[in-house]
Amino acid sequence: MHRKLTASLSAFIFSLILAFLAFSVSQAVTDIHNQSLGIRGEYTRLSIPQMDNPSLERKQQQEKALIALQQYLAQEKIIFISATAEGEGSPSIITYDPQSTTWAQKVKPSQTYAIEGSYSQQLWEKKQKNPYLPPSISTINGVITPDASLQGEPYQFIHGLDGKLPPVGQAVISTQDPEKIQHIQELLTQATLHPQPLPRMTWKNVLIMHKEIDFTLLASLLSIVVCVMALNGVLEELIPEFVIHTYSGGTAFSIACKYSRHQFPAVIISCGAGTAFFLLINCVLQFAHINQFLLGLLLLSGLVSSIIVELMLFLIVFSQLHVAFAATRNK
Amino acid sequence: MRQLFHEIRNGITLVTRHFVQIITIMLLMGLVCFSIGMNLSTVTDKAIALKQSQELRAHDPVYFSAYYDNSVPKTQDQSAIHILSTELAKGSAVSYVNTNIELSNKDFANRHHVLIVMGKKTNLAVFGIPNPQSTKPRAYLGADLPEKSIDLPIAGYHLTASQHLPSHASFFSPHGFGESLAHHVVIVLPPSALSRMDEQEKTRALFNTIFLMKEPSHISDDDLSLFLHSCYSWGMSLVPQNLSVSLPEQFRKVVALTISYVVPSLALLILVFFLFFSLGKTLVREELTELRIRYFFGATLGSLSIRVITFLLLSLVVPAVLPSALLAYQAQQQFAIPGIIILTFTLVVFLVCTLTTMRTIKRSIS
Secondary structure (H helix, E strand, O other): HHHHHHHHHHHHHHHHHHHHHHHHHHHHHHHHHHHOOOOOOOOOOOOOOOOOOOOOHHHHHHHHHHHHHHHHHHHHOOOOEEEOOEOOOOOEEEEEEEOOOOOHHOOOOOOOEEOOOOOOHHHHHHOOOOOOOOOOOOOOOEEEEEOHHHOOOOOOOOEEOOOOOOOEEEEEEOOOOOHHHHHHHHHHHOOOOOOOOOOOOHHHHHHHOOHHHHHHHHHHHHHHHHHHHHHHHHHHHEEEHHHHOOOOOOOOOHHHHHHHHHHHHHHHHHHHHHHHHHHHHHHHHHHOOHHHHHHHHHHHHHHHHHHHHHHHHHHHHHHHHHHHHHHHHOO | OOOHHHHHHHHHHHHOOOOHHHHHHHHHHHHEEHHHHHHHHHHHHHHHHHHHHHHHHOOOEEEEEEOOOOOOOOOOOHHHHHHHHHHHHHOEEEEEOOOOOOOOOOOOHHEEEEEEEOOHHHOOEEOOOOOOOOOOOOEOOOOOOOOOOOEEEOEEEEEEEEOOOOOOOOOOOOOOOOOEOOOEEEEEOOOHHHOOOOOOHHHHHHOOOEEOOOOOOOHHHHHHHHHHHHOOOOOOOEEEEEEEHHHHHHHHHHHHHHHHHHHHHHHHHHHHHHHHHHHHHHHHHHHHHHHHHHHHHHOHHHHHHHHHHHHHHHHHHHHHHHHHHHHHHHHHHHHHHHHHHHHHHHHHHHHHHHHHHHHHHHHOOO
């Protein structure tokens, strides 16, 4: 009984660790997806720091440059979405969508919409004055639901790109053409803003930003090492029994195959239990939003862990039989 | 006695034979202790904040997250201050100032952290202060401050803090975690003092306002709107947030961030015990012949067990104690909890494993 338990225990633990690896990967993928702020296809991110109180003359220059930017975007059909970082500027999102393909297609330049579910929406419905709008913007045209990545934040209104409100914080433009990016950066610099392009997401960046992937990967590799060591010790006990099979014509390969096939149901059930345990923890603590992508990854992690554990069992028995055969031959 | 040393030496020889496994056990124990210690504290902090704010959350509190806009010309309309001080006096708001206090006076409160609390309901956010309902101006010293008394000239009052707070005194902020007041100077001021504070302190007080919406005399919608308009003239856009909704959501986010460290670490810990169990089995298998021979020549079961116990002690308890003690020595508070977890588990596993190993030896010998 306990011989079966050893393989099942390592399969359970290993699949649990792999389930957390799948969870952290799914979180990283959601994060990367959210960075586009709802733009599909290729995009570039710019960081625009907030500038100090501009003089009246500078303000006119800024307005002019921003209108030129909007005209350039319209001409090249580039989508522009910018959202302020918490703590700077105003709780606003600035958009311009000449392609009409994103959630922001309703917002035309100089129009302002309150965000669904925000305090501004309540004020707009009660026809009260909005305390967040700058003096240059007076009316709210309606209510809009932004992209999922912008919901749950304290943003209050969405403004169509024009000269009245400078885009501050993080901006996303729907192009990767270096010339166009250069031109947009120049126009923003003329508007007394100093944009910095943010690095594109490579594997290295993802691993640096999401350390939980690194950790769970390390933990799963270490758990393979520990499982091999522990199973090696436990399975050594069975070798004399296996050697008996060779008298009836069994080879090391066939015996190892037979053993791992014999263990297969226990391993796959415990891998399923490990993945189910992840879902159970989630039921109690509610930390992950279960979606199809995460479920797919969890299924994959369960399968992969059962395959790896089976492979471990096979290789350990196979190599130990070889060692035992070599020892008897020497005698 | 000589026999005992002989047995122990033999146990150590066994350890050197299984060196790789024991080093693995030690490294993994260290890793588990480190990763749990680094991550558990953020979760426990949030959990403490969640528990501290239970009474406050029952009052349906609204706090604000701020956006600072430098491009707006500041006019500093005083109506927000008037609204806040009337609400504080009515007991339907709590406000505090924890940074930017008396910036002009560098040696204020001997450069300790200062917390100013205002309002009739301060007992909801500050815990452990004597008669919290009173708004009489007064000041207290944190439990760990060495000074006997500190003079605090603030907002037209000349307060002297000479009474030390109890060591469990703490403070809840919706913008941060539950914080201990052991190293703080705490000042209680009446609502009317708000108008005599300087500009920075007023800005912080406005930002740190919590309105209690369950109170019968809670702030009216018009006043709230006026308050926000007035704050906009200070260069701040304050967005109201419902604490009862946002705090559990923050807790969920913190758990999602740290659970990928904590649960795999605990899983690795179980695997380490599994490795230890298999090590014990290997040992019995390898040593059984020798033990049996010695038993036939008159060795008692007790003297045989010394060798096995020495081996198990050196291969589990030492690798568990060493890294967790080292980490706990480096940063005491952080690694205390994971250290205790690991040590209790280790002790239980050690006892169980020793007992089963001894039983196997006894059975196979006799």
